[in-house]
Amino acid sequence: MHPLYRPVLDLMQIVARDIMMPRYRKLATHEFAEKTPGDFVTIVDQESEALLSAELAKLLPGARIIGEEAAAADPSIVDRVGEGxxxxxxxxDGTNNFTEGKSPFCIMIGLSLDGEREAGWILDPVTGRVFHAMRDGGCFADGEKLCVRRPSGGLPKAAIATYFMSEERQADVRRRAAGKIEIVDIPRCAGEQYPRLILGQNDIALFERTQVWDHAPGALMLEEAGGKIARHDGAPYRLAVPGIGAIAANSPEMWDLAKAVLFD
Structure with a gap:
């Protein structure tokens, strides 16, 4: 595990205990609002990010801080993710679920160096489950090293975020998938999508949006566990290289199948 595994996790657990869970199912109407249509921000997002940013800066002085809410205010901070x-x-993550008083939702932290994913943490505040990965060091769930578990039998299961697609694209995806891939519900939480791939609940995830805070931790975990993520055209997923969309799968072979069925 990464040398900072424990202090980062301790910080996440404090945020979950002191900021997040006390407001779970207790949000007042003035404590959340829409940033854009259908995309909510809450007082929990804001307070959590403020504490995480301040304390992570102490753990690694000089590191950049790229938070989702900070980037909403100043998108240019993401442009420098490849520097140091x-x-x-x-x-x-999963703010809409949180505002509706249901799980899953989580806290996610990634650590990068010159745009390369170095480590990642995902904490589920409801169950306490912790996923962690370190580059070239493996993927762990609650301290146990994992390799992807591949389901046997039946059609491959694909969680596809169709609500970000045009109606025409949705219809095309469903037509292509018919009889080849079973489309299943998405959890509306990237921090749950990746564990489902690793644990064998799903085989494929198709993403239309790839904001760095949504994918930096989980993509590293998937790769360290033996899965694959790449852009729709097959280009590697890189934090500092702009691109649209990604396919994630529990093996390179399953990735190839998803690409052939959904895009070729």
Whole structure:
């Protein structure tokens, strides 16, 4: 595990205990609002990011801080993710679920160096489950090293975020998948999508948006566990290289199948 595994996790657990869970199912109407249509921000996002940013800066002085809410205010901070060390923070992934009083939702933190993913943490505040990965060091769930578990039998299961697609694209995806891939519900939480791939609940995830805070931790975990993520055209997923969309799968072979069915 990464040398900073424990202090980062301790910080995440403090945020979950002191900021997040006390407001779970207790948000007042004035404590959340829409940033853009259908995309909410809450007081929990804001307070969590403020504490995480301040404390992570102490753990690694000089590192950039790239938080989802900070980037909403100043998108240019993401442009420098390829420069030096950076903490990448999603203070409340699955915000819409949280505002509706249901799980999953999580806290996600990534650590990068010159745009390369170095480590990642995902904490589920409801269950306490912790996923962690370190580049060339493996993927762990609650301290146990994992390799992807591949389901046997039946059609491959694909969690596809169709609500970011045009109606025409949605229809095309469903037509292509018919009889070849079973489309399953998405959890509306990237921090749950990746564990489902690793644990064998799903085989494929198709993403239309790839904000760094949504994917830096989970993509590293998937790769360290033996899966694959790449852009729709097959280009590697890189934090500092702009691109649209990604396919994630529990093996390179499953990735190839998803690409052939959904895009070729």
């Amino acid at each position: 060390p950076a903490w990448i923070i999603d203070p409340l």
